Every structure is written in structure tokens, then in C-alpha cells.
Amino acid sequence: MWGAVLSSVVLIAAGGLVWWLWGGCSLSLTGAVGTVVGGIISLVPLLVMADQELALRMSFVLTLVTAAWLLGWVLASGIRAQRLAREHASAAAEAATTARVASRV
Numbered sequence: 001m002w003g004a005v006l007s008s009v010v011l012i013a014a015g016g017l018v019w020w021l022w023g024g025c026s027l028s029l030t031g032a033v034g035t036v037v038g039g040i041i042s043l044v045p046l047l048v049m050a051d052q053e054l055a056l057r058m059s060f061v062l063t064l065v066t067a068a069w070l071l072g073w074v075l076a077s078g079i080r081a082q083r084l085a086r087e088h089a090s091a092a093a094e095a096a097t098t099a100r101v102a103s104r105v
Helices: 002-021 026-048 052-104
Strands: none
Touching: 002 026, 002 052, 026 052
16 A cells, blocks of 8 residues: 555656746646646545545555556657757857858858
């Protein structure tokens, strides 16, 4: 049972860390909020249900779903950041080329 509690607390901490590090990006912020909420929700069966075996199974499933949620949103955030970085680099290269051509004239 303590392993399930620890897993839920680690998820809450991971969501808080993502929120703190990448709070400016709406995609990662969505993943972080969902992870914190999912970590708290995965603790609920352990506290409420009388059948410990069923509570551990439900907590495990909720933990996996929450971890997949965080992974998906953080990957989407990384892909978006990479796309924006490429656009910024190509715009900077185009501006440098334009400046060189204008200085020759």
C-alpha cells in the first residue's frame, strides 16, 4: 500500500515540477495540472475503499493513466517548442541573408 501512496506522491511532485519549469507553455501546463489532479485522485481509492486489493488495483490504473497523460502533454509541448525554434531560426537566417544583400547594393 505504501508503494501506491509513494507513486501518487511522486506524480504530484512531477506535476508540480513540470508546472514550475515549463509553466509558460499552455500544453505543458495542461499536463501538469492533470498530473497533480490525477495524483490526488489516485490516492482516493486507498483512503475510501474497504477492499484493499481493489483499492490498490484502482490506484495503479489511475497512476498509469496519469503518467501517460503527463507524458503525452509534455511530448506535445516539446514538439511545439521545437517547431517554434525552427521557425525562429529560419526567420533569423532569412533576415541575415536580406541584410547581406542590402549591404551589397
